[in-house]
Amino acid sequence: MTGSDAADGDVALVGVYSTPLRRNVTEESLEEMIFQATSGALADAGISIDEIDAIMLSTTDQVEGRVIESMVASGAVGGPGRDVTTLASAGEHAFVYGFVRIKAGQAKRVLIVVWSKESESVNPAHADLLGSEPFLLRPLGMTSRVAAGLQAGAYLSRHGAPAGLIDEVRRARTRQGSREHSVTASWSGSPDDPVAWPLREADLPVGCDAAVAAVMVAGDAVTDGQVPAWIVGVGWYTDGYELADRDLSRFDALASAARAALGAERARGADVVEVQEISAVAGLAACEALGLAAAGMGADVVTRREGPFVNPSGGSLTASPGNAAGFLRIVAAAQQIRGLAGANQVSPPPQLTVGAAMNGLAGQSAAVVGFSNTPSALRGVPAGGGDHA
Amino acid sequence: MRNVAIVGVGQTNFVKTRTDVTYPELVHEGAVLALDDAGLTMDDIDAVVFPLAPDALIGVGNGERWCVEAVGATGKPFMRVNTGGATGLTAVQVAFMHVASGMFEAVLVAGADRVSESNSAQSVLNKMWDVAYERLYPLNTITMLGLSAQRYMVKYGATERDFARVTVKNRLHASRNPKAHLRTLITEDEVLATRMISWPLKLGDLCPSSTGAAAVVVVSEEVARRCGRPAAWIRGVGQNTETFWMGDRVGPAAVGDHADADGLRTAIARSYRQAGIDNPRSQIDVAEIYAPFSAVELHAIEAANFCAKGESFKQMAEGEYALGSSGPVVNPSGGTLCTNPIAVTGVVRAAEIVLQVTGRADEHQVPQADVGLATAIGGDHQFYAAMILANHLEEIAS
Numbered sequence: 001m002t003g004s005d006a007a008d009g010d011v012a013l014v015g016v017y018s019t020p021l022r023r024n025v026t027e028e029s030l031e032e033m034i035f036q037a038t039s040g041a042l043a044d045a046g047i048s049i050d051e052i053d054a055i056m057l058s059t060t061d062q063v064e065g066r067v068i069e070s071m072v073a074s075g076a077v078g079g080p081g082r083d084v085t086t087l088a089s090a091g092e093h094a095f096v097y098g099f100v101r102i103k104a105g106q107a108k109r110v111l112i113v114v115w116s117k118e119s120e121s122v123n124p125a126h127a128d129l130l131g132s133e134p135f136l137l138r139p140l141g142m143t144s145r146v147a148a149g150l151q152a153g154a155y156l157s158r159h160g161a162p163a164g165l166i167d168e169v170r171r172a173r174t175r176q177g178s179r180e181h182s183v184t185a186s187w188s189g190s191p192d193d194p195v196a197w198p199l200r201e202a203d204l205p206v207g208c209d210a211a212v213a214a215v216m217v218a219g220d221a222v223t224d225g226q227v228p229a230w231i232v233g234v235g236w237y238t239d240g241y242e243l244a245d246r247d248l249s250r251f252d253a254l255a256s257a258a259r260a261a262l263g264a265e266r267a268r269g270a271d272v273v274e275v276q277e278i279s280a281v282a283g284l285a286a287c288e289a290l291g292l293a294a295a296g297m298g299a300d301v302v303t304r305r306e307g308p309f310v311n312p313s314g315g316s317l318t319a320s321p322g323n324a325a326g327f328l329r330i331v332a333a334a335q336q337i338r339g340l341a342g343a344n345q346v347s348p349p350p351q352l353t354v355g356a357a358m359n360g361l362a363g364q365s366a367a368v369v370g371f372s373n374t375p376s377a378l379r380g381v382p383a384g385g386g387d388h389a
Numbered sequence: 390m391r392n393v394a395i396v397g398v399g400q401t402n403f404v405k406t407r408t409d410v411t412y413p414e415l416v417h418e419g420a421v422l423a424l425d426d427a428g429l430t431m432d433d434i435d436a437v438v439f440p441l442a443p444d445a446l447i448g449v450g451n452g453e454r455w456c457v458e459a460v461g462a463t464g465k466p467f468m469r470v471n472t473g474g475a476t477g478l479t480a481v482q483v484a485f486m487h488v489a490s491g492m493f494e495a496v497l498v499a500g501a502d503r504v505s506e507s508n509s510a511q512s513v514l515n516k517m518w519d520v521a522y523e524r525l526y527p528l529n530t531i532t533m534l535g536l537s538a539q540r541y542m543v544k545y546g547a548t549e550r551d552f553a554r555v556t557v558k559n560r561l562h563a564s565r566n567p568k569a570h571l572r573t574l575i576t577e578d579e580v581l582a583t584r585m586i587s588w589p590l591k592l593g594d595l596c597p598s599s600t601g602a603a604a605v606v607v608v609s610e611e612v613a614r615r616c617g618r619p620a621a622w623i624r625g626v627g628q629n630t631e632t633f634w635m636g637d638r639v640g641p642a643a644v645g646d647h648a649d650a651d652g653l654r655t656a657i658a659r660s661y662r663q664a665g666i667d668n669p670r671s672q673i674d675v676a677e678i679y680a681p682f683s684a685v686e687l688h689a690i691e692a693a694n695f696c697a698k699g700e701s702f703k704q705m706a707e708g709e710y711a712l713g714s715s716g717p718v719v720n721p722s723g724g725t726l727c728t729n730p731i732a733v734t735g736v737v738r739a740a741e742i743v744l745q746v747t748g749r750a751d752e753h754q755v756p757q758a759d760v761g762l763a764t765a766i767g768g769d770h771q772f773y774a775a776m777i778l779a780n781h782l783e784e785i786a787s
């Protein structure tokens with residue numbers, strides 16, 4: 001499928017590259033990792049940096065000890081002389097903004113680069129704590145891991161889930177993640193050490209370093225030789241910050257994002273879903289928010305393989321590069337469509353895949369992207385865009 | 390391209406500190422002011438773009454998430470922009486893209502900063518530079534732009550008094566703007582007598598550390614017509630980026646001349662091209678140029694192509710660029726030199742141009758201002774943003 005098959009408004013992902021996911025990258029600087037990802041994505045797309053109209057970056061200021069951290073990437077992403085925008089809440093927003101930019105007719109080809117190198121942090125847990133507001137949550141010790149515990153507790157309590165459920169989910173994820181793109185956890189204690197009830201160390205994402213890049217183009221800019229993943233729809237939503245105001249047993253922002261991207265069916269028609277899991281239990285609620293299971297029935301999707309294949313990559317539990325973790329899920333879904341998922345490739349080739357990302361305490365915000373192997377005209381639907389207004 | 394307009398702006402009074410509000414409460418003040426100005430409510434807003442620059446200045450990581458309720462974003466698309474000092478104007482551009490895409494009808498840009506409430510803003514900003522090399526010099530935004538000012542003096546023959554004259558002009562302008570932080574009139578001799586910070590920049594050449602909020606409402610043409618408020622149409626946008634390394638800007642191997650703002654020039658040129666502007670000196674009536682230090686305004690005026698390189702300070706000595714002058718008036722609000730709440734300084738630049746081209750700038754109004762330029766600069770003079778706003782959708786005449 002090339003640009004001649006595309007309708008006005010179609011957008012496709014045509015280049016992807018991720019550095020290997022590793023626990024502690026010491027042999028490469030952050031800039032070198034970013035350059036490697038950028039070069040790899042451009043090579044995959046078969047275009048040069050000179051053809052890029054705009055660059056979207058995403059990183060956070062806290063973890064690696066740099067202020068306005070995206071500054072350091074300028075040379076590595078080919079920034080000088082180009083239009084660069086940094087989206088700082090989450091890597092998936094860089095993807096979203098690339099899409100918006102092309103839909104606005106303000107770019108034909110954009111480069112998106114997202115990274116995390118938490119191994120450079122002296123104390124990532126403390127940086128995480130500083131993400132809580134200073135009056136109530138921070139003195140309480142609220143971190144993303146504690147919030148994940150609250151979410152998991154709320155889910156289990158709401159649905160009366162059996163105690164062995166978490167172990168079952170963890171085993172399913174470990175089996176999938178053993179193929180590719182997983183890192184070996186190196187806990188200071190035991191994987192069974194409690195973190196925040198009911199979660200133990202092994203129930204939470206394993207942090208790692210990575211730089212991930214993608215090239216996104218307008219449909220009429222897709223050329224022969226490129227392998228496009230056509231974007232069906234994009235949705236991104238946020239919930240409120242206050243945990244007490246939310247029903248933590250479900251992910252409302254994720255459900256809203258899925259509806260905006262994919263309509264009322266959400267991800268039900270997908271062949272493959274790559275969803276960011278902030279804990280083993282959260283993955284169940286995430287599947288429910290994506291429409292793959294009724295409330296309280298998410299375990300059927302994860303452990304019994306009912307419905308689409310969820311997280312053939314192993315997901316974020318086996319390797320979670322901080323700010324890039326959600327973006328990685330989205331490009332993993334695109335790679336399944338492109339037939340370039342390596343050892344994680346699902347067979348037969350999927351026709352519709354979904355990538356879903358979350359950020360903030362207990363999944364405050366979310367983004368969902370749908371990919372197809374055919375442009376909109378050949379699917380007989382309008383060009384994707386999401387139903388936001 | 391779909392027509393997009395700004396129909397509401399809000400700014401709190403900018404001051405050194407606000408101890409009566411939390412950060413989200415401060416953000417909320419600006420958001421409500423802009424929505425009221427637009428005659429809209431939070432329910433009318435489809436999405437929110439949040440400008441927030443260095444997290445450390447407010448002491449909360451990803452503080453935008455804390456403000457979701459404050460800007461009415463719960464249950465809506467929401468994203469944060471961070472391009473340093475350019476953040477505010479980049480955020481307005483991102484909101485413009487939201488509406489131009491056809492996916493949204495009304496987008497709120499709302500944020501705030503409380504720069505003076507970090508223990509040391511310049512210590513925070515020193516952490517922009519590379520851990521192993523340039524951070525150690527020690528660079529901060531003042532020493533960085535002190536180097537630029539020195540180079541400008543050497544290359545074009547400007548003096549410290551020429552820089553002081555910029556401060557005098559902007560303080561006069563700010564004295565007419567009730568929102569501005571530094572509103573006290575000052576003379577050239579008084580500026581020259583202030584404490585030296587990083588030669589040739591003295592305290593009187595520097596912006597304050599400001600606390601306050603700013604917001605704008607960006608809408609489609611349909612919403613603009615429906616709400617019936619004076620509209621400032623976004624006619625052109627442009628961004629550009631330069632090297633991260635200060636070492637690339639000085640010495641024989643420099644990739645650019647630190648005296649000039651060529652990176653900004655490219656961003657502005659892109660916005661001019663989109664707006665159909667080929668003679669800015671006659672087509673632009675007013676400019677709100679991001680210049681946190683006096684010397685920066687001079688090379689930024691030249692980057693806007695209002696005059697040739699090295700000519701701006703000579704023209705300013707003759708009264709150009711001030712309220713009452715015949716050519717483009719630069720920073721009639723007093724500019725960044727008198728008010729710098731970093732995260733939203735770029736929002737203020739756009740908001741002030743909106744007020745000018747809709748004839749609502751009161752005491753600092755530029756007569757017959759139809760077309761205006763807003764700019765912003767972020768990082769170590771690395772990220773640049775520019776936007777052209779006009780009170781009409783006709784071809785911009787010379």
